[in-house]
Amino acid sequence: LLARLATAFPATQPSRHMERPTTAAPAILYGTAWKKERTHELVLEALRRGFRAVDTACQPKHYREELVGAALAEAEATGIVARRDVYVQTKFTPLSGQDPADVPYDPSSPLEGQVEQSVAASRRNLRTACIDCLVLHSPLPTHGETMRVWRQLEKHVGAGEVRMLGVSNMYDVRSLERLHREARVKPAVVQNRFYAETRHDADVRAFCKEHGIAYQSFWTLTANRALVRGRAVSAVARAHGCTPEQAWLGFVRTLGITPLSGTTSAEHMVHDLHLPSLSEAEVERLAVLIS
Numbered sequence: 638l639l640a641r642l643a644t645a646f647p648a649t650q651p652s653r654h655m656e657r658p659t660t661a662a663p664a665i666l667y668g669t670a671w672k673k674e675r676t677h678e679l680v681l682e683a684l685r686r687g688f689r690a691v692d693t694a695c696q697p698k699h700y701r702e703e704l705v706g707a708a709l710a711e712a713e714a715t716g717i718v719a720r721r722d723v724y725v726q727t728k729f730t731p732l733s734g735q736d737p738a739d740v741p742y743d744p745s746s747p748l749e750g751q752v753e754q755s756v757a758a759s760r761r762n763l764r765t766a767c768i769d770c771l772v773l774h775s776p777l778p779t780h781g782e783t784m785r786v787w788r789q790l791e792k793h794v795g796a797g798e799v800r801m802l803g804v805s806n807m808y809d810v811r812s813l814e815r816l817h818r819e820a821r822v823k824p825a826v827v828q829n830r831f832y833a834e835t836r837h838d839a840d841v842r843a844f845c846k847e848h849g850i851a852y853q854s855f856w857t858l859t860a861n862r863a864l865v866r867g868r869a870v871s872a873v874a875r876a877h878g879c880t881p882e883q884a885w886l887g888f889v890r891t892l893g894i895t896p897l898s899g900t901t902s903a904e905h906m907v908h909d910l911h912l913p914s915l916s917e918a919e920v921e922r923l924a925v926l927i928s
Contacts (some may be wrong), residue, residue, distance in 0.1 A: 662770075663690030663724045664849050664890065665909060668897035669705055670694070676701040679901055680708035686906040687699050687711055692828075692853075692897055694774060695759045698736040703762040707724035710764055725763055726826070727806065729755045729790065729902075748782060752789040756798060764856040770826055776812060782817060791822040801825035803853075808842040817848060817909040819858060828853040831894070832860035837927040846893060857889055857896040864926050873923065877913035888914035888923045 667683040669676055669692060680691060691709070694700045705725075713720045729752050732744050742754035759768060771790060777783045793799040803826025809815050817823055827845050829838050831854035838852070845852040858865055865885045874884040882905070889896050890912055898909040913922070 651910075659739055659919035662895070664750065664895060665693045665886075666690040666724075666726065666853065666895065666897045667906075668692045668855060669701070669723065670699050670899060672704075672899075673701060674704075675901070676704035677708045677711075680705050681712060681717070682903055683906055684708070684712045684723065685901060687910045688898075688906065689722060690724035690726070692726045693763075694730055694772075695741050695755045695762070696730040696734060696774065697739045697741060698734070699821070702892060706761075706763040706765075708762045712728065720765070724769045724873060725765065725770055726770040726772060727759045727763065727802070728772040728774040729759075729786065729835060731777055731786070733778075734774055748777075748785045752786055752793075756790075756793050760798060767797060770801050770803050771799045772805050772826060772828060775806040776804070780812070780815060783816065787816065787820055788922050791820070794822050803828060803851075805829065808835050808838065808841065813844055817844075817850075823848070824850055826851045826853055826895045828855060828897075830854070830856045830860060831889070831896075832856060833927075839927075842892070842894070851895055852893065853895045853897060854889060855897045855899075857894075858885065867926070869922055869926060873913075873915065873919050876919070877915075879911075879913050880908060883908050883912055884915075889913050891920050892924075 649833065667680065667688040667690065669680060672679050693702050693705045694886060695702055695786060700793050709720055709723060712718050738846060741758045742751045760766065771793065773790065776785060790802050794802060802822050802824055804816065804824050805828040807827060808829060813827065827850055829841065831837055864870060865881050868883050870881045874881045877884060886896055886909060900906055900909065
């Protein structure tokens with residue numbers, strides 16, 4: 638298996654286009670989960686429409702990370718946008734989240750080796766020497782295992798291969814507090830599903846705000862469809878001459894949340910990049926919906 642991994646991910650030297658990115662944390666990201674063979678086409682379209690941040694993962698089960706890398710290279714080659722001007726975020730996905738038939742690292746390796754192989758695969762797939770943000774896709778079964786993975790992630794920051802770290806699917810604020818307390822490289826990003834079942838992550842978002850952590854939301858529209866189509870959001874949309882989806886995303890941005898957009902529609906890509914600025918009264922009216 639190690640031989641196959643070496644063949645699949647041969648060692649390469651960074652070329653000039655693989656220089657360290659200089660982009661800042663984004664206001665919105667284009668999400669690439671479940672895009673399959675359309676990933677290249679859709680990432681290219683998102684960049685063409687104005688997105689400057691892309692989220693992916695080294696998880697072949699749900700992402701085509703190598704097609705993200707191909708789209709970024711084509712966008713630079715065709716003059717759409719320079720690679721250094723695009724924020725790229727990927728993830729290390731623990732074994733429990735992988736397809737057993739298509740794991741991008743040796744599953745028999747210790748956790749540290751799994752992380753190292755995954756990061757190497759991501760850098761090659763994305764054709765970059767330095768990843769803007771590397772996210773732990775989900776906590777591991779025990780805190781000890783989570784910290785073993787985190788320590789290895791920290792090494793990649795120290796090596797200049799990753800700029801910052803994040804964690805996803807961490808809904809227990811006590812777990813986040815402990816990770817933050819024990820981490821040498823503090824999490825810069827928390828990416829969670831934004832929905833009613835977790836009270837829209839009120840406690841986690843408060844912790845993030847207190848500690849300067851960027852809170853990113855996924856399923857921002859899908860998991861809140863009833864609210865988005867409700868009277869309160871529709872009224873705000875009418876007042877701003879926009880869609881309810883734009884009004885909701887504008888509200889979410891006002892809360893300091895960075896949403897992911899996974900749309901496959903070029904029209905909706907444009908909408909997602911042009912969000913209304915809500916008044917204080919409008920924000921208060923919509924905040925009741927998630928309180």
